[in-house]
Amino acid sequence: MNYQVVPKQELKERVAKLQQLLEHLQYDGALLTQHVDLFYYSGTMQNSIMFIPKTGEPLLFVKKSMVRAKEETPFNIEALGSLKNLPEQLLKKGYLFRKVGIELDVLPYNQFVRIKKVFSDTQFYDLSPTIRLQRSIKSAYEIEMIRQSAQVAYDAMQAVPNLLRLGMTEVEFIAELERFIRVRGHIGQVRMRAYNQEIVLGMVVSGDSATVPSSFDGPAGGEGLTPAMPQGAGWKKIEKNEPILIDMAIAVNGYIVDQTRMAIIGELEKELEEAYQVSLHILKDTEKQAKPGTLWSQHYLNALKMAKEAGLEDYFMGFKEDQVKFLGHGVGLELDEWPVLAKGLDQPLEVGMVIAIEPKFTFPGKGVIGIENTYVVTEKGLESLSFAAEEIIKIP
Template sequence: MQVPSTELNTRMARFRDRMDHTCPDWEVAAITEKINLYYFTGTIQDGLLLVPRNSDAVFWVRKSYERSITESQFPDIRPMASYRDAAAVMGPIKKPVYLELDFVSIAQYGRMQKHFSFTGPLGVDTQVAAVRSIKSPYEIALMEKAGKIHRHVLEDLVPDLLTEGIDEVSLASALYAVMVREGHQGIIRFGMFNEMLLGQIGFGTSSISPICVDTPGGISGMYPAVPMAGCRERKLTKDDLVVVDIGCGVEGYQTDKTMTYMFGNAIPDAAIDVHEQCVAVQDKVAALLKPGAIPSEIYTSIMNGLEPEFRKGFMGYGNNTVKFLGHGIGLWIDESPVIAQGFNEPLQERMVFAVEPKKGIKDIGLVGIENTFMVTPGGGRSLTGTHRGLMPVY
């Protein structure tokens, strides 16, 4: 399962090219965030990847050096006890160093600055995100595997897990076991330090409970200390809408998908109509996911085309709404770019987006849909199936 050396070499070359074009005076970039380290080196170890402009990159590993050698085909991996070891070889850095400002703590920055004596720092987060946003055929193949598992479990297997009286936590536990059995890696990852086992699973109005995550849906949670795992007291009853919004990963690469189920009886016709409008929005967005399209223009065009009444509470419930229609996805669930205002760089082929138009309905819950699409010249190609949601389970 090693990331091929050709893949690592290509990623590094693309990163250097991006830095040359956007930061023409750069001298050194330093990478420490674990998923970025995996992207560039093929291993998640505690270390420091130094990328000098005029010499080869070196991955300095604190722990575990032995494992990094076993797992990674990166060409230059060296052990270090602390940053002092890397600095003794690298020498002082005369210009500002480019760091992942979204992830480096002040304490970590202080230790690095102490040994390398650089000024600055400047941010490299945008450059790394831009490189990661365009998936290689190797990455797409892994996301396709994840998407097949995702589709099969949510469309074929979940209905058999829905039994009257089951609580949200028990359903999540049963679903987790099924996902792992089918090939899910057992964890999904987000930017900004967040990890989950699956995602958001809720019955009825649990799916629109306010939460701290920037997402259209919600979840009631067990208690304030664990607000993301579902509620043990919320039992599935007939007439419930069931919302399953989860990720699926294979070798680090993830897809995102939401399926809704009508348990026992259909939800009211008016709610079904809202759901179908959300599905229509997904289809319109997917059709626009072509090379050269501008994410902010897609967002504006779609939102301006919605009826004013439908826009009230769209992409959430009540005042708890989000200002995007989809987000990049890959090694993180929430990658860049985003289909939202402010994202003005043209799309490129093999970018991948989770498109999730949804709307909460009083006394019913969250309707809508989400699938993962790859940008192609013919528009977005779904990696997670084509089911329209609101699957009846009677």
């Protein structure tokens, strides 16, 4: 293979951590099926099912490709014949599975019914909150992976003055950015865990069309190309003096950095320039406040308060009825990871959490203005993994 596999030690530590959690929950094990979780715990995304017992060695049942799974995971592998034989295969190895955790947030109903039928004596419990919380805390290795994406995000912003031309369509601009990041290792896909949610690179939109609301659970919308992809870049031409939002989720080695910068050809009007300063101000204030132990919710509420003080409450994170109610979200192998900086979520920030923080303002008829960096929570507070310059990219 022309790529590096995930280090063995890294995977062992992830499994050991989950085993502690299983012990605490008094489950006999976890039965994992979702490809991203499988990759996280096993190092391989081959078509498989993974059993992680409370104690002892995990075991991977592989459907396709066996050859490749062997190269990618350090753990024991068996061929997955029929699902029916799975309990017997586990019994033979001496595993217990009376109480088992499983990913009920993503597993389709029909598939779970099939599993329940086969594991007729097993009690299943939803393990997804446990998995999502574990995955929200990144290792040094994972942070290094995100830094690789951040490097590409930096390079892309450096290239914007060369890629962006007056009169090109939004989709022509995003196609240039896509090519730029793709050849530097972006996997070409931005994974989301939530049902029905999808995103193509991000929101690369200009002027008024950035303010068109969409089904996407984020502050900017975008017209899109067709009602079958009604978000993000569309057919609109990029004009002079309108804000150009460059919100990109870049995933090198699968790990996402989420970054937003603004560009403009010409001059930004004063109201928008001022709103940009407010978004920067909110970001810098959040950087100061967000220490380990502070609550996810309080950073959203604090940002909302600052937006209100600036008289921009109606414009914050979308316009009026299309506002979204968060300030930031975890990123990693998926775009919609934990933590979510939103009202009502009163859990504490922990060291190692990686969060994209994105204060933005929507001005109907004018555009979306804002900034976004991806941060890691350290003992001392937030450390930015994004290092693109924070000024608006001005093209004369």
